[in-house]
Amino acid sequence: MGARPGLHLHIDGDSVLHRLPAHAKVVGLLAFALTTVAVPAPGWWPLTVAMLTGCGLVALTGVAWRYVWPRLLIEVPFLLFAAVLPFVASGPRMALGPLQVSEVGLLSAWALAAKGTAAVLAATAFAVTTTPRDLVVGLQRLHVPDTLVGILSFMVRYAAVVGDEMRRMRIARESRGFRAASLRSWPTLGRTLGALFVRSFERGERVHVSMVSRGWTGTFPTFATATAGLVDWACAALPALLVALTAAWALAS
Amino acid sequence: MTTPVLDLRGVAYRYPGSHQALYGVDLHVHAGERVALLGPNGAGKTTLVLHLNGILRAGAGTVEVSGLPVTDAHLLEIRRRVGIVFQDPDDQLFMPTVRDDVAFGPANLGLRGPELDARVTEALTAVDVLGLADRAPHHLSFGQRRRVAIATVLAMEPDILVLDEPTSNLDPASRRELADILAALPVTLLMVTHDLPYAAQLCERSVILSDGVVAADGRTLDLLGDADLLRRHRLELPWGFAVPRAD
Numbered sequence: 180m181g182a183r184p185g186l187h188l189h190i191d192g193d194s195v196l197h198r199l200p201a202h203a204k205v206v207g208l209l210a211f212a213l214t215t216v217a218v219p220a221p222g223w224w225p226l227t228v229a230m231l232t233g234c235g236l237v238a239l240t241g242v243a244w245r246y247v248w249p250r251l252l253i254e255v256p257f258l259l260f261a262a263v264l265p266f267v268a269s270g271p272r273m274a275l276g277p278l279q280v281s282e283v284g285l286l287s288a289w290a291l292a293a294k295g296t297a298a299v300l301a302a303t304a305f306a307v308t309t310t311p312r313d314l315v316v317g318l319q320r321l322h323v324p325d326t327l328v329g330i331l332s333f334m335v336r337y338a339a340v341v342g343d344e345m346r347r348m349r350i351a352r353e354s355r356g357f358r359a360a361s362l363r364s365w366p367t368l369g370r371t372l373g374a375l376f377v378r379s380f381e382r383g384e385r386v387h388v389s390m391v392s393r394g395w396t397g398t399f400p401t402f403a404t405a406t407a408g409l410v411d412w413a414c415a416a417l418p419a420l421l422v423a424l425t426a427a428w429a430l431a432s
Numbered sequence: 433m434t435t436p437v438l439d440l441r442g443v444a445y446r447y448p449g450s451h452q453a454l455y456g457v458d459l460h461v462h463a464g465e466r467v468a469l470l471g472p473n474g475a476g477k478t479t480l481v482l483h484l485n486g487i488l489r490a491g492a493g494t495v496e497v498s499g500l501p502v503t504d505a506h507l508l509e510i511r512r513r514v515g516i517v518f519q520d521p522d523d524q525l526f527m528p529t530v531r532d533d534v535a536f537g538p539a540n541l542g543l544r545g546p547e548l549d550a551r552v553t554e555a556l557t558a559v560d561v562l563g564l565a566d567r568a569p570h571h572l573s574f575g576q577r578r579r580v581a582i583a584t585v586l587a588m589e590p591d592i593l594v595l596d597e598p599t600s601n602l603d604p605a606s607r608r609e610l611a612d613i614l615a616a617l618p619v620t621l622l623m624v625t626h627d628l629p630y631a632a633q634l635c636e637r638s639v640i641l642s643d644g645v646v647a648a649d650g651r652t653l654d655l656l657g658d659a660d661l662l663r664r665h666r667l668e669l670p671w672g673f674a675v676p677r678a679d
Contacts, residue, residue: 311568312528332528339570340522385523392485392518393537393588394511400539402532 188250188306194241196308199414201317203407207415208305212298214419218426221286225426226293232418233300242307250306254299257291264288301418311335319401329399333386341379348375435499436460437513437592437620442493443483444644445476453479455644456493461592466621468631468652471641472666477624480641481594484622485514498591512541515590519597521577525569530561530580533569537588555587556580559613575606579613592620599627628656628669632676640665 191197196204215229237247265275268284275285309317315332319325348371359368407415438461445454453476461467471477482488483495486502495502497513518524527533534552543551556562559579569577578598585593598614599607607630614621614634625631631638631652638655640648642665648655655661657675662668669675 310528312532315528333526335528336526336568336570337522382523385518385520386526388482388487389516389518389524390526390536391487392511392514392516393584394508394540395536396508396540400536402535402539 189310190240190242190246190307192241192308194239194308195414196236196240196304199308200320200407200411201309201313202320203411203415204305204309205314205317205321206412207418208301210416210419211301211422214422214426215294215297218290218294218422219430220290222290222293222426222429224429225422226290226297228425229297229422230293230300232421233297233304236301236304236418240304240308247303247307250303251299254295257295261288261292261295264291297422316402319399325397325399332399337379337382340382341375344378345375434462436462436496437465437498438484438622439496439499440480440483440493443480443490443495444492445479445483445488446491447479453644454483454490457641457644457646459639459646459649461620461622463591463620465637466635467623468635468638469622469624469641470626470628470631470638470655470665470667471647475641475665476644477641478596481516481596481622481624484592484594485511485516508541512537512588513591514594515585515588515592516594517581517585517596517598519600521569521574521581524581524584525577528568529565530556530567530569530572530583531565533580534565534583534587537584541588551587551589555583558586558617559583573606574601575603575609578602578606578610582613586617586619590619592622593617594622594624596624597626598623599625599630626667628662628667629673632656640667642666 199207211229211232215226218225218229237244240247264287265280265284266278268281268287270281270283272279273282273285311332315328315335318328318331352367352371357364357367438459440457440459443454443457443459444452446452457476457480459480469477469480479488483490483502484497486495486507489502497510500506500510500513502510525533527536531552534555535548538548538551552565553562556565559582561576561579561583564572564576564580569580572580582593582595595614598610602610611630611633614623621635623631623635635652638648638650638652639646640655640661647665648661653675656669
């Protein structure tokens with residue numbers, strides 16, 4: 180089903196990235212992130228290409244940028260750290276306008292911000308074009324251990340259920356006059372969290388019983404999905420190749 | 433006499449380190465019957481249900497499903513034959529989409545490809561939710577989730593459908609729609625419920641389980657018309673509800 184933009188990571192569409200099989204996208208994203216991270220600093224050209232590639236991937240999704248920006252906020256703490264680096268790093272100083280900053284710190288800040296931004300842009304392009312179901316099946320196709328796939332699948336399925344339970348507990352607390360206003364409210368919040376854990380654990384037991392009741396013996400069945408052809412794999416590898424080739428060219432010259 | 437779909441003889445069970453829940457239950461359900469399992473809270477109804485597909489094993493007594501004893505050797509076939517729909521659909525629906533959830537059971541039985549797809553379509557059609565196949569279970573209404581939960585079990589083509597409190601948390605319209613669907617399903621039915629009018633509407637026979645034993649077994653309208661019997665076992669008809677005459 181199509182999720183409403185802004186509420187869920189995935190957004191319906193019919194772009195090239197939407198159509199690319201999930202397992203090819205996972206491998207492509209991983210390769211792109213690793214290649215970008217491996218670019219030696221300062222890597223002006225390769226990292227610029229990596230960021231432009233990230234922007235290009237997001238543009239390819241066809242999703243409006245206003246839905247993409249909120250998903251990029253996860254990077255803000257890293258950008259703040261990068262912004263501080265030129266001022267706290269040691270080594271030779273240089274002038275940056277009216278400020279004196281560390282040369283090494285400035286280069287590290289650029290590398291950190293560029294690598295982080297490129298990877299987050301690519302990850303966002305992946306997330307908005309891949310349904311949770313496709314991600315789970317894609318990981319199965321990549322032979323990720325069943326237990327890990329199961330944990331991910333249950334997390335996707337039950338996050339909303341546990342969230343609802345948490346909301347009901349909050350309403351019940353507040354309906355009886357509770358306000359989390361000081362440290363003294365922490366024990367109450369702790370006990371609520373404990374109760375939520377116990378309830379979730381019990382639900383886990385009930386889910387297990389219902390799985391076993393339908394013949395589950397420890398292995399998740401794999402359902403048919405689109406297979407990835409040579410063209411799909413080539414498309415998925417393209418972003419990482421672009422960065423790698425630019426880095427090789429930069430190093431050679 | 434044909435082999436009963438469910439044949440329980442002297443089933444007793446004690447929870448490890450805890451109380452005795454069942455004291456020797458005898459129950460026989462034949463093909464095509466619709467039986468309501470009634471009883472107060474703590475009577476052992478859910479414990480009994482978990483014996484039907486081997487989740488719990490009787491400390492004493494035997495359980496057979498269509499002549500097949502519930503043992504490790506037959507567990508997968510037993511679980512195909514006994515389709516249990518649990519009380520909370522969120523416990524039953526754990527896959528990312530409705531289609532995958534309905535396919536989970538038959539896939540565990542080894543079905544793949546077009547055969548599996550046909551089974552899923554048939555089960556979803558039977559409970560009138562085919563249009564929800566690609567939705568995520570947590571995006572459905574409670575009534576829709578209940579119907580999908582029934583489809584997950586129907587897809588295994590069970591010999592008997594066991595429903596644990598099917599009307600809990602349903603609004604009146606969803607309750608009626610579910611009754612229409614259940615009445616139209618050509619299956620043997622065992623329905624665990626506190627909802628006595630629902631039992632009267634859907635099941636011609638009822639069994640009262642009380643304190644871990646079968647306290648009464650007979651025509652639903654006869655049992656519900658016996659005010660003393662109901663009172664002894666902490667069962668009550670809703671205010672203003674009159675049992676239609678059995679004859």
